[in-house]
Amino acid sequence: MAPRATARAVTGCPSRRCFTAGMPLRAAQKPFYEGEPGGPVLKTKIPGPQSTKHIKELSEVFETRSLSLLADYTQSFGNYIADTDGNQLLDVYAQIASIPIGYNNPALAKAAATPEMIRALINRPALGNFPSHDWAEILKTGILKVAPKGLPHVFTALAGSDANELAYKAAFMHRRQQERGGYDVDFTAQELESVMNNQSPGSSQLSILSFKTSFHGRLFGSLSTTRSKPIHKLDIPAFDWPQATFPQLRYPLEQHAAENAKAEQASLDEVEHLIKTWHLPPAALIVEPIQSEGGDNHASPSFFRALRALTKKHNVLMIVDEVQTGVGATGKFWAHEHWGLEEDNAPDMVTFSKKAQTAGYYYRHASLQPNRPYRQFNTWMGDPARALLFRAIVDEVARLDLVQNTVRVGGYLYEQLESLAGRYPDLFQNLRGKGQGTFIAFDSPKRDEFLARAKVEGINIGGSGTTAVRLRPMLILREMHVDVLINALDKVARAL
Amino acid sequence: MAPRATARAVTGCPSRRCFTAGMPLRAAQKPFYEGEPGGPVLKTKIPGPQSTKHIKELSEVFETRSLSLLADYTQSFGNYIADTDGNQLLDVYAQIASIPIGYNNPALAKAAATPEMIRALINRPALGNFPSHDWAEILKTGILKVAPKGLPHVFTALAGSDANELAYKAAFMHRRQQERGGYDVDFTAQELESVMNNQSPGSSQLSILSFKTSFHGRLFGSLSTTRSKPIHKLDIPAFDWPQATFPQLRYPLEQHAAENAKAEQASLDEVEHLIKTWHLPPAALIVEPIQSEGGDNHASPSFFRALRALTKKHNVLMIVDEVQTGVGATGKFWAHEHWGLEEDNAPDMVTFSKKAQTAGYYYRHASLQPNRPYRQFNTWMGDPARALLFRAIVDEVARLDLVQNTVRVGGYLYEQLESLAGRYPDLFQNLRGKGQGTFIAFDSPKRDEFLARAKVEGINIGGSGTTAVRLRPMLILREMHVDVLINALDKVARAL
Known part of the structure; x- marks a missing residue:
């Protein structure tokens, strides 16, 4: 026809x-x-x-x-x-x-047809309760094999939005544990009671700082940090969280060097001002290495290094959203490798999804794990079938030197x-x-x-x-x- | 050893x-x-x-x-x-x-080994932009084949939490469209501007009404409706949304009929009071047919029928969370079938996941679709591989008469x-x-x-x-x- x-x-x-x-x-x-x-x-x-x-x-x-x-x-x-x-x-x-x-x-078709994949598909576990005996091996030979430098741990998820939200939750719990006086300090009766009414002190009065024209997903927490377009956000209740201006560089870069450096410094100043003054203090800042939905907005490695220094100075966790930039497309496996951060200065968390076919957040320290089990938890907590697929992708990327x-x-x-x-x-x-x-x-x-x-x-x-x-x-x-x-x-x- | x-x-x-x-x-x-x-x-x-x-x-x-x-x-x-x-x-x-x-x-191993499944795994589409030519067929022979009576539409998701949050978003957009004066009324300049700052009127000042001891997931919007245990909620910022007491029935039921009927009526009264008075008006109410994480709390079919009537009376959408109760375990394919609601009185939305291996929300009317594309949208919008698996489950449930x-x-x-x-x-x-x-x-x-x-x-x-x-x-x-x-x-x- x-x-x-x-x-x-x-x-x-x-x-x-x-x-x-x-x-x-x-x-x-x-x-x-x-x-x-x-x-x-x-x-x-x-x-x-x-x-x-x-x-x-x-x-x-x-x-x-x-x-x-x-x-x-x-x-x-x-x-x-x-x-x-x-x-x-x-x-x-x-x-x-x-x-x-x-x-x-x-190569993916081959991985998808293996008995291992079939088992993963039809016996989907609740990973927090009943992980498979080979889950550690699957992680080590796949997701963790490509862990960004300095971030040896992972919490797995299903897609970019929930990966970001899980990272936010880790940040809120971490910050409140600090404020409470440490990992072993127990919750107060007032916290236990108020949280059931969605009130503070049990529900924290903290925020996530993001950038204008950023995109971090469309669930309620992630959408509160997303600042791409009105159509993504209209009519949805949002948290009163702060946003800083992302540097708006002019091109060609070499013709606008001074102007661009000034825009980056202004952005950093705004970040610091917001951290110091916003009525809901930021537990974390989230940033894309390249703002991908918001119009492909870039900033210089020195901007990001300064941002890392600022977040450290003010005890704000730095989350790098590599959902779109990750897995090789920028000429590094992770785009933030372009920034040249030393290992002990790595971001606190890096989120991933899309090309990985699975999702999650990498994190630096065991201290970013909440102090009790079942605080960061859900039924599936990821998907071994998709983790196997990512492993096959990682292998092909290495074999063919695709980065x-x-x-x-x-x-x-x-x-x-x-x-x-x-x-x-x-x-x-x-x-x-x-x-x-x-x-x-x-x-x-x-x-x-x-x-x-x-x-x-x-x-x-x-x-x-x-x-x-x-x-x-x-x-x-x-x-x-x-x-x-x-x-x-x-x-x-x-x-x- | x-x-x-x-x-x-x-x-x-x-x-x-x-x-x-x-x-x-x-x-x-x-x-x-x-x-x-x-x-x-x-x-x-x-x-x-x-x-x-x-x-x-x-x-x-x-x-x-x-x-x-x-x-x-x-x-x-x-x-x-x-x-x-x-x-x-x-x-x-x-x-x-x-x-x-x-x-x-x-039967699932067979479905998982088909070329169709392998293709679905390795060519994961962005379903909103590039759906496969057979996606309609996959939906009709699987997810939609078991659609609850009166809910012929579906929006697919990845897990229970995001299914609920997508349903909430649909509810908020629907309610604001009504308030705005209809499907075709455009957004105001003030809405378009304020929403980028997470402020009203662009970000709506509405809520989701849920029940005490309920569980609806752990992302930021769903967690705001979850009222199971403090450990699920501590330190996470939450929306100031209302909660009503779920009837606490006494057992054996036949020995406590009058008392239980009174508890159910008190719950209904509280729901109506909250709908009329809460400072952030509920766009929707969400309820589990049996509160599953919160301790297996039941209520009578007449309670749920009255709840349906109440929500209709006050123009509040009714979302039934069948994430845990759905897919046959209660002796009906969907637990809310026990309530005996007529088709034109069906819940507005029913969410599902877990045994379905995939997730999403069924809905009644096309009017529950937002008035513009890209309002309800994300990269994957579900997973055809898991939809194929659910289809195989549906077939086996029918073949063996497992309900x-x-x-x-x-x-x-x-x-x-x-x-x-x-x-x-x-x-x-x-x-x-x-x-x-x-x-x-x-x-x-x-x-x-x-x-x-x-x-x-x-x-x-x-x-x-x-x-x-x-x-x-x-x-x-x-x-x-x-x-x-x-x-x-x-x-x-x-x-x-």
Whole structure:
């Protein structure tokens, strides 16, 4: 039923139509895994007739107003996502930055078919009460194998939002234990009574300090720290917690060095002021290494080092939210490695999810564990099946040296985009993410039109903030895919 | 290395030592699935040497202070959970009521090994943006096939806590849309601005009304409604939301009819008073059909019908939390079916998780969807892999008629416990759950000792509230298992 007449295949990068920007094309390079098309395949407009039928059916039972593409995962491979009309798009959005090593990855398929995985799926334990005898081994060979430097412990969770909230809970309990006079000091009768009425002193009058334009999730505690867009927050009750301005850097960085340093210092001053004066004292500060939903806002390593020093000075725990930045995309396994903090100066907690397929928070000290069992607890406390999948991801990332791959390919991608920005300065503004692997973004005034046109050119790409186009390719992006992407974006730019 | 000298196998129920209570034993009946031992197998004390070794190892990297049993899921089958020392316990706690049809269930193992499951595991979609072409089909043949009467829609989630919080968010948005004057009325500039500061009018000044001794989860919004124990809530900031007293029924019910009716009416009066007077008006009320963590507190169907009428009268949405009661254990697929509500009088939302292995909330009307996309949204919005598993569970429950099984076996179990209570009235107080399938509990003043001794007799059993022993067997419990359980509890009682 697909209209063959409109069929069109963009296989690789036909040399005449490519934007080469002075760099040799590398289309001959092979993908890391087999099964990908040589380039985007566009057989119908999107959504095509089959997709339209399926979307109509799905709309009757599920939320589809935010639907971007009705996918066919039986036909999606590597960097390419397919729909049921036979279209295959280069996917540099990757399920909101959550697919690490490609669709239908053979190593993950193998891990998913093991007896160990099947057992994990069908015998889901309450990990706090009845962990499996091999849970320590699964943690050590997976989640903990890639623990950030200085953070040897982990508490597992299901997704980014609850990972952040569990970290907040750990921070509140830690701070109150300090205030109470130590780990072994018992709760007062007044605390035990008032907490059942949601009143202080049992319910603490403390806060989490976050940054404007940050995103930390959408549950009630995490949403109180999220400051991305009104649509995420409207009508939901929120805690009266403080927010500091995140530095708003100007680009190119080298032309605005003094101005940017001033913006970073102003932000630090505001953080310190809020810590000292906010009526609900912050037990912790949470920050993304790169504000990812809020528009890809960066700050310098020295800013983050100063932030670490400030939080230490004021006994405020520092939580780094690596839900979107973690697992290799920035050219380090964890983005905060770019800051160059010494091990004894590591953040107190680092949260993760998305590309990890599982979630949780790493933490530094046993003292961040609450003083009693069942204080940090829930039925599942994570998911061994997803932990096994992360282990297989970690193994592939190491085997194929994919973090180094993002360094190299990210550098190439950045150069290509810089050249495009030179040709179309209005459409590619504030290019950012240099030296941050493939974690690259730019602003485009006609952003939503830009994204829609990219899809017509066979590229699935996402936005963030109000005007940013964000690139969130998988770790298996190669130079050949960059060429396809740049070629398509060139066409988009010419058409706009 | 296991000390063979202490080995002891309790196979089935040796007639001389059984408490028969006038009922014929049915030990000859076969389990629904193969692989179970004939009765508990106790080879070492628990934890034995192997378990002790593993627990020590796990303690270095994970929370083990709440550990009850270091399980070996390779050796656990059906109703029996094993450890690494070769012990096999009859499990009537079932991972805090979350294993529906037994360990290493062959039907689930089959579902877990399908190409469909492998694809779902390794290509995890952002369901709001890139759902799979077969997601509607997966929903219709699984989660929606068992939708409660009158609630044809679903929003999927990952666990009970976030299912409840998503339901709360839907309630807040719904109520504010009403107050704003309808679905199509836009947000004001003041709302859009204030919400970014976590202030009203953008952040609503509304509440969720819950009951004392309730449990609805441990994230910040859900924990504000949870009123089970101080240890769950201490030090965590909470919203100033209202709580009503849950009826505290006295047992046996038939001897306290007037008194209990009065308690229920007092509770209803308090609910109405709070709705009318609380300074943050409730957008919704949430209630468990049986308060499960709070001590297995029941109320009558007429109480719940009156509660439904009250919430309707005052335009407060009614959310029924079936996270623990749902999926068959009470002798209905959903426990609120016991209330006899007509379809057009169904609760507004019903939340689920645990035995479903996935989670979410069912809802009545499309008007409970927010008026804009991306208001109720997150990256994963559920998990197709777990939805496939629930579908396989639903199929097995239907094929083996397991809800009727819990009716019959629950009746038998209740009778046996009633007889035990007749013999040991001090140890089996306030027996409750008659006619509620196997969802049965009793109070025991030496509860924690009772639970520890049960383990020595080969029974894994849990508590709730301060003095309750709660039975949460799987749906595949048969009379033969009841005999094993009763025999063991008889020994426990004699020893105490």
